[in-house]
Amino acid sequence: MDERVREHAEILVDWSARVEAGDNVVLSVGPDAHDLAVAVARCLGERGANLLATYSSGELTRAYLRAYDGDSAVSEDEHDDRSSVAFDDDPAHELALLEETDVFLSLGGGRNTSATADVPAETRQAYSSSRTGIRERRLGTRWVSTVHPTRSLAQQAGMAYEEYREFAYDAILRDWESLADEMARMKELLDDASTVRLVAGDTDLTMRIDGRTAVNSAASVAYDSHNLPSGEVFTAPYATEGEVTFDVPMTVRGESVRNVRLVFENGEVVDHDADEGADVIAEVLGTDEGARRLGELGVGMNRGIDRYTDNILFDEKMGETIHLALGRAYDACLADGESGTDSAVHVDLIADVSENARLEVDGDIVQRNGRFRWEDEFEE
C-alpha cells in the first residue's frame, strides 16, 4: 500500500476524529475509496474501535431516487408537473444506527462527479428534507469528511492522476499541529477585533465581526473542524459595506461562475454581476433574505493547496485566498442565543489575495500579498 494512503488514514483517525477504543464508528465508503477504506479499517482495528462500513455511491442514489420518483423513464419536464415526491421521514434503521454512532467518517471518491446529474432538483430536495433527523444525528457525532484522490476528481481538477495524487496529499498530509498553532494567531486577532477590511484590485469591502468567534479549522473535531484537508480560519461577518470581486473560478449548482462581483450596502447585496454564471448567482441571491447577506468570512491558510481544483473541500482552504459565503452562518461563530445570517443556502465564493491585496483587522494590516505579518517575508 502507498505509504501516503496509510498516513492519510492515520491523520483521519487520530488527529481528525480522535478515535478511541470502544468507539462505534461508521465508515462511509465511496466506490473508488476502497484503498483508503482498507487503511482506515486497519487503524480502527489498531485503536480497538467498532467498525461498520456503509457504501456511498452516486449511481446507487441516482437509481434509487429516480425510481422512487415514479419512473426512471420520466423526463424532467414531466416531473416538474407533479407534486413533490413523498419519501418516508428519517427511516428508523438509519436513524437508530446514527443514534448509537460515536464517529462518522466519510471517505468520498467515486467514478463520476456528475453521477446524479439527471436527478430532478425537486426529488433531491424532497429526499434531503425527509432526512433532517438523520442529518442532525450525523452532525452530532465526531464526523469528518475527506476524499480519496480518484481519477474522477483528477479529471474534475483538469489534472493527470499522479499529479492529482501529489496535489491531494500535499493538502492532506500536513503538520496539522503546527498549522493549528499558526491559525490560532489569526483566530485570536479576529476574536479580539471589531472590523475587517479587504482591499484587492477593485475590491474594497468592510465587515463587522465584533461579538463573533472565529473557528480555527485545523481538520480535527478537537477544533470544531470536520474537513480533511482543512486549514482555514473563519468567522461570521455582518454589516458588510463595499464591493468585492471573486476571481477564483467556481462551480455553483453545476454552473461555472467566474469573476462574480457583489456590491453591499447595509450588509446586503444591492448589485451583482459576473463574467460567467450571473444567472445562477441571481438565483442564489433570490433564495431568501439571508442569501443576500454574508454568513462566512474565511481565510485560507493551507499552502499545501496551491491551485484551484473545482472542489470546495480543497478550494476554500487554499493558501493566500479569502472566501466569503452568501447565506447561513455557522453556529460555532455565534454567541449562545445570538442569531447570525439564516438562510437555506451557504454558497462560498473565493478571491485570490496573493498579489496586490491586503487584509486589515481593526485598521492594522494582517496579511499583504498573501503573506501574514508574522511571516519573515512580511514588510510593513
Added chain:
Amino acid sequence: MDERVREHAEILVDWSARVEAGDNVVLSVGPDAHDLAVAVARCLGERGANLLATYSSGELTRAYLRAYDGDSAVSEDEHDDRSSVAFDDDPAHELALLEETDVFLSLGGGRNTSATADVPAETRQAYSSSRTGIRERRLGTRWVSTVHPTRSLAQQAGMAYEEYREFAYDAILRDWESLADEMARMKELLDDASTVRLVAGDTDLTMRIDGRTAVNSAASVAYDSHNLPSGEVFTAPYATEGEVTFDVPMTVRGESVRNVRLVFENGEVVDHDADEGADVIAEVLGTDEGARRLGELGVGMNRGIDRYTDNILFDEKMGETIHLALGRAYDACLADGESGTDSAVHVDLIADVSENARLEVDGDIVQRNGRFRWEDEFEE
C-alpha cells in the same frame, strides 16, 4: 445495463425478499457487486422501500481483524501462543440498525475469494462469537443472500468470465414459481414418509425422516428459503445406516476434498475415508458428537446448475445431486420443541445421482438416474 442484472434484481426484491413500500432495507454490497446494487436500488426505489447500503469487503475485514489482533505483522504461530482476542460484544450501532431492519439483502461479489486467508482462525472465531446478537437480529429479518457473478467467482469455478455469467444467470433467472410447484411434490413425499434410501454405485444408505418437515427451498422468504439461487428440498434425517460416497469435489475449510466415503451405524459415522482431504474430514468429525451425525438430507433440483463451481451457494442446489450435511440440523425441519442434531458445524457433502442411482422413499423409487417419477422420462 445488462438485462440479466435487472432481472436478477427484480427476482431478489420481489420473489425472494417480498419487499413492500415502507420496508427498511439494508443492502450489503460486495466491492464488485456494484452493478447489481444499482439495479437493486432501482427496484427498491420503485417499491417505495427505504435503502441503506453497507459495504462488505473481505479486504476491509482482513485489515481490521489483523490490526485489532495486536499487530498485522505477527505471524500465525505467534498468534497461537496468545489468548484469544477480546472484541466488543455486539457493537450497539450495528445492533440498533438491525433491530429496525425489515429486509437484509446480501450481494456477494469481491475480487479475491481468498481475501481473508491470512486472518488467524482464532481471530475469526473470536470476532464471530462477539457478534452473536447481531447475527440473530439479521436472521430475524427477511434476509436473502445472493452473489453478483464476478471475475473472482469465475476464477474459483475455473471458468471464463462470460461463461460464468451465463452459468450464474441460468441458475438465478429461473421460473421460481414453477420450480416451487415441482419441489412441493418432493416436499410432500418427504413429509409423509418414514424412510429414505439412497442407492448409487457403492452407496447404500438408509435414513429415517418420520416426524420431520421438509423445506421447499424456492429462493424466497415465503418458503423459509434465504438463498438466491436456491432449488433444493431438504429435511433433517436421523438413525442413518449404511455407506455413502460423495463424488462431487468440495472445498472444506480451505482444503480440497474428493470422494469422501462415510460408514454409518446407529446414526453415527463409524468409519471414513477420502481420496483427498481425509484429514479435514477427520477434523470435522472430531468437532463434537453432532458432527458425526447427519443434520441435513437435501435433494438438488435446480437444473440451471449443471456443474460444480466450488461455491456451496450453487453446488448444493445442482440438479441431479443429493447432499448430506454432517452436523447441525435446521430448526425449520423439526417439530416444535424437538431437538435434532446439534453441533457447532454444518458441512455439506454432495453426491452425483445422475447415473446408476436411485432414491427410494418408503420403498418407492422417486428418482432414478436423476429423473423424478413425475417427469416424462421416468420409467419404473
